[in-house]
Amino acid sequence: MQGNQAMTEGAIYAGARFYAGYPITPSSEVAEICSRVMPKIGGIYLQMEDEIASIAAVVGASLAGAKAFTATSGPGFSLMQENLGLAVMGEVPCVVINVQRSGPSTGLATKPAQSDIMQLRWGRHGDQMVIALCPATVRECFELAVRAFNLAEKFRIPVILAPDEIVGHMRENFAVPEPGELEVIDRRGPSGPVDRYRPFAADGDGIAPLAAYGGDYVFHVTSSMHGPDGYSNNDPANAAWRVEQLHRKIERHLDEIVMTRRYDTDDMDVLLVTVGATTRSGRAAALEARRRGIKAGVLQLLTVWPFPDREVAALAERVRSVIVPEMNYSGQIAGEVQRVLGGGTDIRKVNSYNGQIITPQDILKAIVADSPCGPI
Amino acid sequence: MSHATGEKYLKNGVLPHMWCSGCGVGVMLGALVRAFEELDYRNSDIVVVTGIGCTGKADDYLTTNALHATHGRALPHATGIKAFNPRLQVVVLMGDGDSVTIGGNHFIHAARRNIDVTAIVVNNFNYGMTGGQVSGTTPGDSLTSTTAWGNPERDIDICALAEVAGANYVARETTFHGWELKEHIKEAMIKRGFSLVEVFSPCPTHFGRNNAMAEPREMLDWLKEKGLPRERYEQLNAEEKRGHFVIGKLVDRDAPDFNTRYEEIRARATKG
Ligand SMILES: Cc1ncc(C[n+]2csc(CCOP(=O)(O)OP(=O)(O)O)c2C)c(N)n1
Ligand code: SF4
Numbered sequence: 001m002q003g004n005q006a007m008t009e010g011a012i013y014a015g016a017r018f019y020a021g022y023p024i025t026p027s028s029e030v031a032e033i034c035s036r037v038m039p040k041i042g043g044i045y046l047q048m049e050d051e052i053a054s055i056a057a058v059v060g061a062s063l064a065g066a067k068a069f070t071a072t073s074g075p076g077f078s079l080m081q082e083n084l085g086l087a088v089m090g091e092v093p094c095v096v097i098n099v100q101r102s103g104p105s106t107g108l109a110t111k112p113a114q115s116d117i118m119q120l121r122w123g124r125h126g127d128q129m130v131i132a133l134c135p136a137t138v139r140e141c142f143e144l145a146v147r148a149f150n151l152a153e154k155f156r157i158p159v160i161l162a163p164d165e166i167v168g169h170m171r172e173n174f175a176v177p178e179p180g181e182l183e184v185i186d187r188r189g190p191s192g193p194v195d196r197y198r199p200f201a202a203d204g205d206g207i208a209p210l211a212a213y214g215g216d217y218v219f220h221v222t223s224s225m226h227g228p229d230g231y232s233n234n235d236p237a238n239a240a241w242r243v244e245q246l247h248r249k250i251e252r253h254l255d256e257i258v259m260t261r262r263y264d265t266d267d268m269d270v271l272l273v274t275v276g277a278t279t280r281s282g283r284a285a286a287l288e289a290r291r292r293g294i295k296a297g298v299l300q301l302l303t304v305w306p307f308p309d310r311e312v313a314a315l316a317e318r319v320r321s322v323i324v325p326e327m328n329y330s331g332q333i334a335g336e337v338q339r340v341l342g343g344g345t346d347i348r349k350v351n352s353y354n355g356q357i358i359t360p361q362d363i364l365k366a367i368v369a370d371s372p373c374g375p376i
Numbered sequence: 377m378s379h380a381t382g383e384k385y386l387k388n389g390v391l392p393h394m395w396c397s398g399c400g401v402g403v404m405l406g407a408l409v410r411a412f413e414e415l416d417y418r419n420s421d422i423v424v425v426t427g428i429g430c431t432g433k434a435d436d437y438l439t440t441n442a443l444h445a446t447h448g449r450a451l452p453h454a455t456g457i458k459a460f461n462p463r464l465q466v467v468v469l470m471g472d473g474d475s476v477t478i479g480g481n482h483f484i485h486a487a488r489r490n491i492d493v494t495a496i497v498v499n500n501f502n503y504g505m506t507g508g509q510v511s512g513t514t515p516g517d518s519l520t521s522t523t524a525w526g527n528p529e530r531d532i533d534i535c536a537l538a539e540v541a542g543a544n545y546v547a548r549e550t551t552f553h554g555w556e557l558k559e560h561i562k563e564a565m566i567k568r569g570f571s572l573v574e575v576f577s578p579c580p581t582h583f584g585r586n587n588a589m590a591e592p593r594e595m596l597d598w599l600k601e602k603g604l605p606r607e608r609y610e611q612l613n614a615e616e617k618r619g620h621f622v623i624g625k626l627v628d629r630d631a632p633d634f635n636t637r638y639e640e641i642r643a644r645a646t647k648g
Contacts, residue, residue: 039645064460086446213464217420
């Protein structure tokens with residue numbers, strides 16, 4: 001199965017019944033599959049006039065009760081940012097697949113990159129936070145799609161599933177989970193008296209139940225600053241509470257949201273921090289390094305945002321050096337790792353930004369160069 | 377006969393509203409809630425989707441379901457709502473900037489798709505909320521805060537655009553014609569498929585002041601004089617037609633709406 005297909009099937013497994021999108025390589029397979037499957041399973045497929053409309057339709061459908069998603073890549077993801085901000089502000093669950101391709105602008109339209117890492121986090125204006133996940137295998141495409149919906153529904157937040165093109169187009173065999181095998185979380189609706197429902201009155205967990213348009217609970221959602229009742233509210237104290245709440249509902253649940261995988265990290269001198277396809281090269285490089293007597297391990301970030309600060313810090317403590325291979329020029333992940341570890345730690349970057357994958361050899365070179373024995 | 381007030385759709389406590397005296401947006405809102413009442417809609421059946429602008433603020437005063445979206449993007453939000461739950465009555469309130477300037481592409485495609493929502497466009501010929509800048513519906517040569525020497529561009533006819541794009545129902549009224557406006561809104565809401573009610577409306581604070589109609593009355597008089605039913609408009613010669621515009625129902629047809637068509641596709645997909 002292909003990565004894009006696995007994400008689509010994962011979405012449907014999680015209960016997605018609404019897809020709106022606009023075709024763009026390397027994500028179009030998601031749209032094509034949805035166009036065929038959605039009408040058969042009582043879902044809706046809409047090809048909108050652009051990506052602005054696509055995410056808008058997703059937000060609308062979600063408020064009408066759908067588990068809703070869209071898929072795109074670079075240029076389309078840029079167009080989605082304003083309405084993704086509305087989804088953050090209105091706490092509207094939704095999933096956006098952004099199959100990362102090379103930029104800037106039209107760039108190398110069909111080639112992979114991992115250069116949207118910062119855009120995933122900061123693409124929208126204003127104080128806001130979203131969750132972003134990066135799979136490295138086709139199985140992870142499926143599993144993280146399910147997770148993406150679970151997190152979106154539970155925390156009322158947009159979740160961005162962001163494989164690089166390599167993972168999106170990769171084909172691998174895996175046993176598709178049976179129904180019931182993976183946890184599927186549904187939205188928590190309101191239960192109290194109808195006239196008391198306040199769609200933004202966060203409970204102890206920092207999240208308010210969300211009704212659906214057309215049910216008994218009538219409610220307001222707005223892109224403007226609003227009070228617990230969902231109506232506009234310009235009071236400074238309220239605004240501060242809202243901004244804090246939008247962050248805290250995530251910050252309080254990092255244990256549930258932040259996912260990483262460790263490979264050979266029990267005894268290591270060199271730590272590789274990787275996402276997406278680079279994880280595969282990193283693992284191959286680490287194995288080869290061990291064969292040559294250098295103890296290397298890999299920390300794969302499945303969740304890139306919120307950034308796995310604690311996990312990176314805990315592992316980095318034990319090693320001589322940290323290497324961050326990533327498919328961008330600017331070292332977007334390396335910068336975060338540096339932030340976590342502070343100026344004292346030397347971080348080695350291995351970057352590619354020509355649309356080509358980082359090979360195990362590229363990474364091995366960095367590992368070896370860093371070894372006290374020098375180049376072997 | 378008791379007179380519909382639409383009160384049960386209005387939020388207590390937030391009136392008086394934000395609009396300037398003489399503004400037409402409130403007239404539209406009054407017609408809308410009366411239309412809701414006369415059609416006996418329940419608040420829970422209605423979703424009002426608004427754009428950003430003076431018109432877009434209307435949801436603040438409503439007790440129906442609402443989504444106050446982003447500038448120009450109200451229609452695609454409404455499309456998602458209606459496509460997923462066809463039982464909802466979806467009404468979209470937009471300014472002329474929202475609907476056909478920044479949001480022009482969505483407007484065309486919502487009409488083409490024939491999604492069963494009712495778009496109500498308050499056309500006040502400029503961007504009211506941001507200080508009276510030129511819009512896609514500002515007539516040529518008019519003065520606005522960004523066309524100090526006159527507008528070099530032409531204005532677009534929203535109703536004609538909706539018609540060629542495929543809307544099932546199109547009507548134009550002015551805020552002077554409140555009762556007719558309410559009646560057309562009702563027809564539009566009952567009609568299946570994309571419907572548009574355009575409301576020519578005064579913005580005395582900006583468009584009026586910039587174009588020698590600063591008194592709220594003056595713009596209303598202008599709308600009253602220049603808006604003619606089609607039969608009367610057609611009797612004018614070409615010279616006289618300039619400056620006048622047609623009001624009333626302009627398009628009424630029954631092409632299948634998106635959800636009806638999608639049901640057919642679903643049937644085909646499950647068979648095939
Ligand atoms: C993307 C974006 N661009 C610009 C604005 C600023 N803005 C807010 S309302 C508005 C124009 C409103 O005009 P119109 O839609 O005609 O509504 P009116 O206020 O006249 O009712 C603009 C430009 C915005 N909110 N968002
Ligand atoms: S600025 Fe114009 S459109 Fe806005 S409230 Fe005032 S009169 Fe109405």
